[in-house]
Amino acid sequence: MKKIFILSLLIFSSCQTNCFETSEAYRFEECLIIIKKINDSLSSHNFDIDAISLKTNADTVYKQENRWFCSYYKYIQKGDTIIKRKGELIFNIHKKDTVFRFDWECEGKVYK
Numbered sequence: 439m440k441k442i443f444i445l446s447l448l449i450f451s452s453c454q455t456n457c458f459e460t461s462e463a464y465r466f467e468e469c470l471i472i473i474k475k476i477n478d479s480l481s482s483h484n485f486d487i488d489a490i491s492l493k494t495n496a497d498t499v500y501k502q503e504n505r506w507f508c509s510y511y512k513y514i515q516k517g518d519t520i521i522k523r524k525g526e527l528i529f530n531i532h533k534k535d536t537v538f539r540f541d542w543e544c545e546g547k548v549y550k
Contacts, residue, residue, distance in 0.1 A: 457544035461527060464506055464542055468524040471500050472517070479511045492519070506542060513538055 471489035474497070478486050485507040491498045507522070510529060514520070519532040527542040527549050541548045 455544060457547065457549065460544060461542060461549040464504075465527055466524055467502065467504065467522060469500060469502070469507065469520050469522040469529075471498065472519050473514060474516060476511065476514060476516075479514075481511075482508050484508070487520075489520075492521075510538075510540060 469485075470492035471487060472492065473487055473489055475488040476486075477488060478484060483503055483505050485500065485502045485504045487500045489498055489500050490496070507529065510531060513531050515533075517534075521530040521532065522528070529540045529542070531538040531540075541550065543549070
């Protein structure tokens with residue numbers, strides 16, 4: 439019984455999120471687009487958007503494995519502007535009359 443408990447504890451602790459490392463990975467991502475089409479709004483890990491790049495003004499496909507961005511699919515619609523600047527941990531959705539701003543949180547702590 440003791441061996442099972444220790445094994446369970448090891449498996450659980452190895453699956454925990456390292457919030458600092460994850461925040462640093464998200465910090466260096468950039469997403470500056472105007473939404474044309476959401477390709478899979480039900481995905482929990484693939485952020486896949488047909489868009490117009492704010493940097494180049496050209497059509498683009500923004501495809502990123504990113505659970506954080508995917509958590510906001512329910513707020514995003516065609517015509518919205520997504521602004522996530524490199525170096526920041528803030529995800530913004532600009533609508534015609536409203537701006538949604540989401541700080542990155544991990545295990546109850548907001549990272550800036």
